[in-house]
Amino acid sequence: MSSFPSPRSSILNISPYVGGDVIPPGFTRCIGLSSNENPFGPSPFVKDVLSAEINKIHFYPNSNATVLRQEISNFYNIDPSWVLCGNGSEDTLHLLARTYASEGDEIIFAESAFGLYQIATLAVGAKPVVVPRENFKLSPEAILQKITPQTKIIYLDHPGNPVGNFLHKDDLLKLVQKIPSTVLIVLDAAYAEYLEGVEGYTSGIELVSEFSNVVMARTFSKAYALAGLRLGWIYANPTILDPVNRIRPPFNVTSLTQSAGIEALKDQAWVKKAMDHNAIWRPWFEREIEKLGLSFIPCYANFSMVNFSDKVSDVYQFLGKNGIIVRPMGAYNLPTYLRITIGQTHEMEELVSLLNKFYTQSV
Numbered sequence: 001m002s003s004f005p006s007p008r009s010s011i012l013n014i015s016p017y018v019g020g021d022v023i024p025p026g027f028t029r030c031i032g033l034s035s036n037e038n039p040f041g042p043s044p045f046v047k048d049v050l051s052a053e054i055n056k057i058h059f060y061p062n063s064n065a066t067v068l069r070q071e072i073s074n075f076y077n078i079d080p081s082w083v084l085c086g087n088g089s090e091d092t093l094h095l096l097a098r099t100y101a102s103e104g105d106e107i108i109f110a111e112s113a114f115g116l117y118q119i120a121t122l123a124v125g126a127k128p129v130v131v132p133r134e135n136f137k138l139s140p141e142a143i144l145q146k147i148t149p150q151t152k153i154i155y156l157d158h159p160g161n162p163v164g165n166f167l168h169k170d171d172l173l174k175l176v177q178k179i180p181s182t183v184l185i186v187l188d189a190a191y192a193e194y195l196e197g198v199e200g201y202t203s204g205i206e207l208v209s210e211f212s213n214v215v216m217a218r219t220f221s222k223a224y225a226l227a228g229l230r231l232g233w234i235y236a237n238p239t240i241l242d243p244v245n246r247i248r249p250p251f252n253v254t255s256l257t258q259s260a261g262i263e264a265l266k267d268q269a270w271v272k273k274a275m276d277h278n279a280i281w282r283p284w285f286e287r288e289i290e291k292l293g294l295s296f297i298p299c300y301a302n303f304s305m306v307n308f309s310d311k312v313s314d315v316y317q318f319l320g321k322n323g324i325i326v327r328p329m330g331a332y333n334l335p336t337y338l339r340i341t342i343g344q345t346h347e348m349e350e351l352v353s354l355l356n357k358f359y360t361q362s363v
Contacts, residue, residue: 010103010122015331017115023325030323031350033341036161036191036303038225038274040344043267046226046260053259061255068258072233075265076205084241085261087252089190089219089232092244093155094120096215096234099244100184101126101152108146109155110138112163112332114188117155126152136163136297140175153184158204159191162332162339164299166195169202176211184240186215191301193223193271194278198300205235212237222302223271224264229257278302282342288352292359303341305329312336318358324351 023029065085073080086092093116101107103125109117110131121128129151131142143154159166167175172187179185187204195201207214215236221227231253234241264271282304286296289306297305308315316328316338324347329337342348 008123008125010125014119014122017119018331024320026317027320027325028323029325031343031347032325033343033347033351034325034327034339035227036222036301036339036341037227038222038302039342039347040225040270040274040277042225042260043264043270045263045267045270049259049263050256053256057255059255061251061253061258063250065253065258068253068261069233071262071265076235078205078209078235081238082208082235082241083233084236084244084248085231085233085253085258086248087232087257088221088230089188089217089234090116091230091252092217092232092234093117093186093188094123095244095248096184096186097121097124097126097153098247104150105152106148106150107153107155108143108151110157110160110163112136112160112329112334113155113157114161115331117157120155133163137165138167140167140171140178143175144178147179147183151180151183153186154179155186155188158187158189159195159201159300161190161301162303162305162327162329162334162337163297164191164301164303164305165297166201166300168200170200172202172204173207176207176214179213181211181213184213184215185211186217188217190217190219191222192218193275194301196275201300208235208237212239215240220261220264223274224261225274226257226260226264229254229260231257231261277344278342281345281348285340285342285348285352288355292355297337303339305334305337305339307336308338309336312338315355315358319351319354322354324354 069080069083072083097120101124105126106129107121107126108129111133118128129146131146189203192203204216208216215234217234220231295307327339
């Protein structure tokens with residue numbers, strides 16, 4: 001009888017992350033509205049540079065993403081020594097957990113938060129501490145009540161996924177002021193571009209320079225439509241980043257990805273096109289949902305969380321068999337909800353047409 005090496009015990013408590021691109025048997029994907037992707041794809045600038053750079057992929061990438069970090073710094077008017085890039089924001093979130101938490105420590109995150117937080121926590125043997133939401137909102141007081149001497153990291157989805165709301169900037173500031181400086185506060189602002197101009201929102205970028213324990217995490221997957229290339233970055237004090245850099249894989253961002261990120265930043269008109277589209281079609285979709293007598297969780301990103309009650313499974317199957325893939329939320333303890341990405345105009349119109357057809361047939 002063979003024996004095998006034993007993994008860290010906490011790892012066996014991890015349920016592997018399941019992406020929204022899963023297509024169950026019997027479904028045919030024609031329209032994908034399950035992974036919160038930018039429906040317009042990347043900027044033409046990105047496509048051009050990828051074509052030009054493809055012949056250079058036999059060379060190793062710049063290990064520190066020097067030019068990309070400089071471009072990010074120029075765009076946000078921040079110091080490049082305060083920027084670290086990763087293979088998607090998930091990479092940077094994992095690196096922070098590996099650097100600042102270990103066996104017996106505690107990591108705090110919200111109920112129904114992005115599943116990666118729990119995975120990163122258990123992967124290092126730390127204890128997940130879940131903060132309940134009230135009416136799908138998170139209160140600073142609820143977070144503060146969970147902090148103990150064992151707390152090492154707080155992941156704040158800002159705005160969240162799949163519960164896409166955020167703390168008002170005044171509440172966020174007060175919260176940060178009350179959290180011990182020994183606790184790392186990670187503001188996961190993956191959807192920040194979609195909240196440009198929303199009253200009371202801040203990505204937290206200004207808090208990083210004021211508070212040494214605040215980290216802002218960002219991604220190129222959503223607004224910039226580089227999900228398949230995997231590019232994220234964090235902004236933090238160099239003292240925070242130094243130990244992270246010590247364990248970061250030296251070539252964790254490919255040369256193609258670095259070039260794509262640089263070009264994506266240059267085409268803000270392309271980003272604005274997607275943001276403007278979302279600002280019109282998310283409210284439109286939610287109005288159509290209300291006409292069907294359905295409710296939804298107010299979100300501030302590029303998706304809608306719709307409550308289909310006891311018909312959730314039937315709706316999911318009906319849409320899937322008609323070519324539209326959406327995301328069930330049972331894994332997030334929201335079993336009656338489907339998360340639906342805001343797609344292109346024709347995709348949203350087809351979705352609403354199918355939902356109307358389903359509910360007409362169900363009467």
